[in-house]
Amino acid sequence: MTSQGDEATPRSVQLSVDGTVVTATEGDSLLAVCRGLGVEVPTLCYGDTLTARNACRICVVELDGNRTLVPACSRPAEEGQVVHTDSARVRTSRKVVLELLGSSVDLSLTKGVEAWNERYEADPSRFGPSAAPAGIGERDRRVTGEHHHADPLTAATVAQPAKIDNPLYVRDYSKCILCFKCVDACGEQWQNTFAISAAGRGFDARIATEFDVALTDSACVYCGNCIAVCPTGALMSTAEFDLRGAGNWAPERQHETTTVCSYCGVGCNLTVHVQDNEIVNISSPSDHDVTHGNLCIKGRFGYVNVQPPRRRVKD
Amino acid sequence: MDLHFTAKDPTTAERDAVDDVLGAPLDRTAVDRAATGQYLRAERGGAAVRRQRHLLLPALLALVDRVGWISPEGLDYIGLRLGVAPAEVYGVASFYALLALEPRLTRSVVHVCVDLACRMAGGVDEQRHRYEDSDTLVVDSACLGQCDRAPAAMVTEPGAPARHRVDAREATVIAQCGEASLTLLRRVDVIAPTDLDAYRAHGGYVALRRALDIGPAAVRAEVDAAGLVGRGGAAFPTGRKWAAVAAAPGQPHHLVCNADESEPGTFKDRVILEGDPFAVIEAMTIAAYATGCEHGWIYLRGEYPLARARLEEAMARARRGGLLGPNVMGRGFAFDVEVFRGAGAYICGEETAIFNSIEGYRGEPRTKPPFPVEVGLFGRPTLVNNVETLINVLPIVADGAAEYRRLGTVGSPGPKLFCLSGSVRSPGVYEVPFGTTLGGLIERAGGLTEGRTLQAVLIGGAAGSFVGPEQLDLPLTFEATRAAGTTVGSGVVMVIDDQADLVDLVTRIAAFFRDESCGQCVPCRVGTVRQEEAILRLSVGKRQRHERAHDLEILHDVGQTMRDASICGLGQTAWNAIESALTRFKLFPEDAP
Known part of the structure; x- marks a missing residue:
């Protein structure tokens, strides 16, 4: 067993970000360094409670000496690096990545995208009108390696009907950017349930249970930790989904109350989201020592003792 | 971990297929619902069971081999045996084109x-x-x-x-068969591929013996002095890679021979693997000795069944001859090799995607750094070399770096294998010194097919570029091709005559990248789709001038972003060949009628 004193003290390094020389701890991500400087670096797949997956590639920056751009979220700070966060190459890549995402995924509930589109002059409509949405389960049945013949006059999308197969939450994969956060939260990084995985390949890649079985037949334990990390609203509590569907979702009428979960002795912090005197969501702060934003089914969905569940209107 | 399996029991054939790979279950009742009538959990055995995850892809292939597809029951059984959740097994199974998740009941x-x-x-x-x-x-x-x-x-x-x-069409294995000038191909089609005595009689195991005589450091020094660079496409200096792995502190070190040759137009590694498998095994043994690896993997693409059979046979004979195993050549050096069969994924030729594939995960590339020489297969320092790179080590070690450097140029020493295909009289693999001109190489293959004229040559494969007839004087070296804005790549020289439809080829390249993208990062996953859509729009020919300009702009923007912002070489090169066709051949001129 090593004592604290035996561990190597992290080294300080100096690097330059957009001409400003900054001292950072070796191994910190360039993203953290930039944020420390107040330099905004847009990102979608980065989560503060998860290992960086660097899948979205919006956070790319230019690093002198590198042939390609590098992802700020997962490139560690090193001595002498020269970083450019707003060069022409960076701006082009961010613009096109935003266009690629915006043209293929419904980003209407993704925070920040509108402002980024403006900042990088991204025009997701440039690829033409969107292709017709896929039918239920159609994208899940795509065969890997089999070429999908699309109509080139429309832009292929991941649009498809939402998967509603349980009373607690909804999976609307037409909003999924494949950031892998739900998979990591469900799997080895938090819940260790492994109910979902990325499946398929390329543009047909999607988040799925085995053979696309309903969540009720899967290993899902309804902790909702996937909802907590989803950056695009693809995963959403049924309460919120129904309110939105009925046009009654009103963040301006909502307030949050922090409390401690009363179900067991762990002491998870709950943030209760209330609209019109009705609980609409329960989350936990991602910087909380105990939960790191995670809860169990009781904490996240077990508020029926406070209010009876809403009756879903059958489609 | 609390795994949850829902499917019914597998059939006897499915169970046997999986058990053939994984061995009999430790506790049959624990994996047999019929016996227990209970809800199934993972097989008991803890970490020892979970450490076998590298058998996941072999087990999936075993199911497809036996019954033609992976049923929910078969998939669950594999998960149960390996302690892997069914969703994860499904994620892996659905990654590969040679695996089927829908019933395939045809013969x-x-x-x-x-x-x-x-x-x-x-x-x-x-x-x-x-x-x-x-x-x-x-x-x-x-x-x-x-x-x-x-x-x-x-x-x-x-x-x-x-x-x-x-x-496929009947053809000679290599046109240069038996020529005295050959180094890399000298035994191909000359000796029976799996005859160990013949291999030794034709210079086999001379290099390994010398390696064991001079010691690992001297072997590394020879390889470094020879100026050998990787032949898989990236052209990284082999000596530097070997030095880094040898010096890496983590243990054990792994060796991976990248035989996932999937670049369209590339077949040189297949010819070596089928025609001279002992050479690959001997070269791997030397590489392992020089870099401190105890175990080697040959990641072989699933589309090469003959190569697999010959490798397996050669490995068995090498073991029997004391050339693989706990005491190689009686010199106290332990090394063995196994063949890991791919399942249909171009991306798995990417060096870090190989690791994920072997480890039983989806074949998605990893973030670099850390580089494989530090954190590679199973998180250990790993040497990844292409088949052709490895067999170059044999003449380097046997005859010395100076002798090796007599071939080729200063910047690109040694011999090189090129894959001639398309419109030439004698397509096949040709071994020439670096510096041979493109035109000279095509002449070597008998020249253009009778009565045709040259339209273009695709160099380096789908990730390479098209060049025109004016480049026939181009010396094929790393430095000269780079200066000419193209690449040696994996050695593809595909000759395209005037009757071939360049638009069709470019459209196919776009489709190829769309199909083979792993889907992990946005630039490549969506970019390859937008690229294909734009090419298809341009190729219909009825577009207005401003529409063409718009589509060309899309191609440039998306191409540049894939090149700059993709995680790995697949996305970074997905625009190369298309860009070259557009700029050098004015394939879709803006001002077309």
């Missing part, structure tokens, strides 16, 4: 190559029809690596054992 499955060389050979449609009968499922496939024998198809008949064969 055979035929993968018809629809890639570049086979298209030019004509008859992709005829090929598809040729196999059509009620008991055969015909599916399209990316390049099968048989471009010298195009058109090609791979036929699989599931069963115990499964039968795999490749149907």
